């Protein structure tokens with residue numbers, strides 16, 4: 001098996017990352033059902049996510065949306081699922097990109113995941129970060 005990894009972030013390499021990541025997400029026993037329940041048009045979801053990562057990594061400004069509002073509506077979303085999401089994303093980015101680039105993707109994903117979790121779960125009367133239940 002060849003192990004040639006992307007050495008540049010381009011629309012093409014972002015497309016591969018998005019496709020392979022959501023293929024894993026759909027097959028994942030914990031994340032899969034949550035996504036299958038919420039996403040009805042996968043082509044449109046994947047196109048949105050390509051735009052999102054293009055905006056994050058290439059500052060193309062192509063994504064115009066409100067991820068906080070969207071994630072507040074996702075039934076079954078939880079802290080544990082965020083950890084799983086990040087682990088799968090990390091695995092996918094490392095498999096496709098050279099280590100330094102995978103690290104940039106993963107740092108961005110972790111930062112965005114943190115701010116999404118604050119927006120979705122934080123309550124002023126509860127400790128943050130949340131203690132394990």
Ligand code: HEM
Pocket residue numbers: 031034035038039045048049052064065066067070071074077078081082083085108109110112113116
């Ligand atoms: C537990 C973790 C997560 C779950 C279960 C989850 C689930 C979902 C679902 C179901 C949607 C589709 C919502 C809809 O169309 O109504 C969605 C959209 C999206 N997610 Fe996540 N997500 C998670 C974490 C993340 C993270 C960490 C990021 C970014 C690093 C992210 C980025 C996005 C974006 C950009 C959209 C598109 C929002 C839009 O339509 O404008 N998600 N997510």
